[in-house]
Amino acid sequence: MPEMMTLIGGRSSKQGTTLCASKLGAEYAEISSTVEMNVEDMARLGLSNNSKVRLRTPVGEAILRCKGRETKDLPPGILFMTYGPLSSQLMAGDTAGSGMPISKNLDVEVEPIRDESGA
Amino acid sequence: MGENVKVVRDATCTFCGCVCDDMHLTVDLDHKRITKAENACILGKAWFREHAIEERPLALIGGRPATTEAAVEAAAQILARARFPLIYGLSDTTCEAQRVAVAIADMIGGTVDTTTSVCHGPSGIAFEGVGESTASLGEIKNRADLVVFWGGNPAEAHPRLFSRYSVTPKGMFIPNGRKDRTVVLVDVRRTPSTPAADIFIQVKPRSDFEVLWALRALVRGRRVDPSIERRTGVSLTVLEDLVARMKSCRFGVFLFGMGLTMNRGRHFNSGALLALTTDLNEFTHWVAKPVRGHGNVTGADNVVSWQTGFPFGVNFSRGYPRFNPGEFTSVDLLTRGEADAALIIASDPADNFPKAAIEHLRRIPVITLDPKATPTTQLAQVAFTTATYGINVSGTVYRMDDVPITLRPAFESPYPSDEQVLTAIRDRVRALLGGNRLPAGAPVAAAS
Numbered sequence: 388m389p390e391m392m393t394l395i396g397g398r399s400s401k402q403g404t405t406l407c408a409s410k411l412g413a414e415y416a417e418i419s420s421t422v423e424m425n426v427e428d429m430a431r432l433g434l435s436n437n438s439k440v441r442l443r444t445p446v447g448e449a450i451l452r453c454k455g456r457e458t459k460d461l462p463p464g465i466l467f468m469t470y471g472p473l474s475s476q477l478m479a480g481d482t483a484g485s486g487m488p489i490s491k492n493l494d495v496e497v498e499p500i501r502d503e504s505g506a
Numbered sequence: 507m508g509e510n511v512k513v514v515r516d517a518t519c520t521f522c523g524c525v526c527d528d529m530h531l532t533v534d535l536d537h538k539r540i541t542k543a544e545n546a547c548i549l550g551k552a553w554f555r556e557h558a559i560e561e562r563p564l565a566l567i568g569g570r571p572a573t574t575e576a577a578v579e580a581a582a583q584i585l586a587r588a589r590f591p592l593i594y595g596l597s598d599t600t601c602e603a604q605r606v607a608v609a610i611a612d613m614i615g616g617t618v619d620t621t622t623s624v625c626h627g628p629s630g631i632a633f634e635g636v637g638e639s640t641a642s643l644g645e646i647k648n649r650a651d652l653v654v655f656w657g658g659n660p661a662e663a664h665p666r667l668f669s670r671y672s673v674t675p676k677g678m679f680i681p682n683g684r685k686d687r688t689v690v691l692v693d694v695r696r697t698p699s700t701p702a703a704d705i706f707i708q709v710k711p712r713s714d715f716e717v718l719w720a721l722r723a724l725v726r727g728r729r730v731d732p733s734i735e736r737r738t739g740v741s742l743t744v745l746e747d748l749v750a751r752m753k754s755c756r757f758g759v760f761l762f763g764m765g766l767t768m769n770r771g772r773h774f775n776s777g778a779l780l781a782l783t784t785d786l787n788e789f790t791h792w793v794a795k796p797v798r799g800h801g802n803v804t805g806a807d808n809v810v811s812w813q814t815g816f817p818f819g820v821n822f823s824r825g826y827p828r829f830n831p832g833e834f835t836s837v838d839l840l841t842r843g844e845a846d847a848a849l850i851i852a853s854d855p856a857d858n859f860p861k862a863a864i865e866h867l868r869r870i871p872v873i874t875l876d877p878k879a880t881p882t883t884q885l886a887q888v889a890f891t892t893a894t895y896g897i898n899v900s901g902t903v904y905r906m907d908d909v910p911i912t913l914r915p916a917f918e919s920p921y922p923s924d925e926q927v928l929t930a931i932r933d934r935v936r937a938l939l940g941g942n943r944l945p946a947g948a949p950v951a952a953a954s
Contacts, residue, residue: 400663410879410880411884475858475860480838485832486818486832492712
């Protein structure tokens with residue numbers, strides 16, 4: 388059963404150094420396909436580091452790998468991922484007349500993927 | 507390392523909006539690469555290290571190698587035929603190139619928009635509504651004794667903002683550097699920036715506006731109900747303590763990030779922070795600066811403002827500039843499927859725009875100018891490889907505090923600059939159109 392969580396998109400220094408080399412390389416793809424999640428949430432969902440989860444919004448979905456963060460660093464119910472091709476899949480185009488799409492604090496469904504193939 | 511080595515002193519890093527101009531670069535001229543970047547942060551070191559000359563075609567047309575001249579012709583044909591073209595990006599190129607891009611938009615009756623619209627565009631809207639109490643980074647370094655970072659993570663996105671301007675450096679009136687400053691960080695999560703702060707205030711997601719408005723009330727001596735903690739995650743005691751510090755400091759600064767602008771509330775969040783800044787100036791001196799991402803995104807705001815009167819999202823289809831975020835901003839134009847061609851300069855919307863906008867980019871002819879291959883160059887009909895600004899190309903960029911800085915390039919590139927390519931496109935479009943494209947019904951006198 389999917390759970391609702393709040394996804395924050397942002398930058399990281401690793402993403403910043405990697406994009407200087409290439410946005411088409413394996414390293415950038417790996418960084419932008421990782422989602423940080425509270426370790427207690429992960430335990431409850433039966434997830435461990437590198438487990439796959441499906442994130443879904445009304446406009447799209449993406450499959451990412453989990454990385455655990457302690458509660459003092461990332462509160463329960465909050466997710467963080469760096470901007471990239473997969474975060475784009477989750478963003479709606481509506482800007483409420485501002486020009487700015489919402490890319491922080493998105494409501495997302497989180498669904499563990501039990502089959503490691505991701506199928 | 508080759509034998510032919512030179513050192514470029516006081517070069518400028520254009521990775522982020524700090525635009526640090528104290529780089530000492532060691533350049534291997536034989537292999538056309540920078541082998542050492544003294545004073546650079548982790549991002550700057552990667553920026554200089556990874557911008558050696560790559561073996562790429564001068565241009566691609568339909569994915570096939572082409573000359574720059576052939577690509578200019580193909581690009582000009584696309585832009586001259588388009589009825590509602592979009593020119594977008596511009597935050598990682600020089601002001602000289604930005605100026606030509608605006609001229610093309612004017613000529614073809616198109617829209618010119620910059621990455622500001624998906625960065626601090628909402629803050630730009632707020633500036634127009636609320637105003638801006640501002641300062642240079644030098645003033646902040648020399649005077650600010652209370653520094654509040656709100657909704658940003660400079661340790662990872664702008665590392666030297668801490669060490670060069672706002673946290674650790676000694677200043678004229680801050681003789682002991684870090685010891686003379688109180689640093690506050692407001693964010694929804696702990697980040698690598700958090701240890702730099704004396705006070706970390708963790709707000710619940712989507713409650714920045716409420717916290718800022720409560721601070722405004724407290725600054726004005728109004729009562730705030732303790733239930734504010736339930737809504738925002740921040741206790742009244744913490745807010746009252748912060749207000750006491752803000753009213754009693756000598757020089758306070760808000761350095762705010764996209765935790766405010768990319769969030770629910772957008773320009774209302776930025777406007778609340780700017781209004782709080784105004785309120786605080788009744789007690790002591792306060793300024794607010796948006797922390798800018800790309801190396802010359804501030805230049806893009808300046809150039810587009812000089813030339814059109816507006817900072818971003820400017821449309822020329824009536825023969826004069828009109829500004830209307832939501833109507834003439836890139837995400838909207840693409841998501842609604844309105845743009846029928848796009849010229850993307852030094853930007854990669856296919857990597858970070860919403861899905862629907864990227865899908866439309868795949869449906870229309872796209873022209874790109876970029877030193878690197880990116881998801882956007884991959885979908886382009888015409889893709890120019892261009893030289894890297896600051897490393898191969900001189901020109902002017904604006905630091906995030908609107909201070910212009912001249913670039914000192916390290917070595918020559920075999921590829922043309924953005925300005926050279928855009929100038930060639932502009933001249934060819936002008937020839938194809940016979941001057942500016944005028945809208946139907948425009949006064950005859952305007953054509954003369």
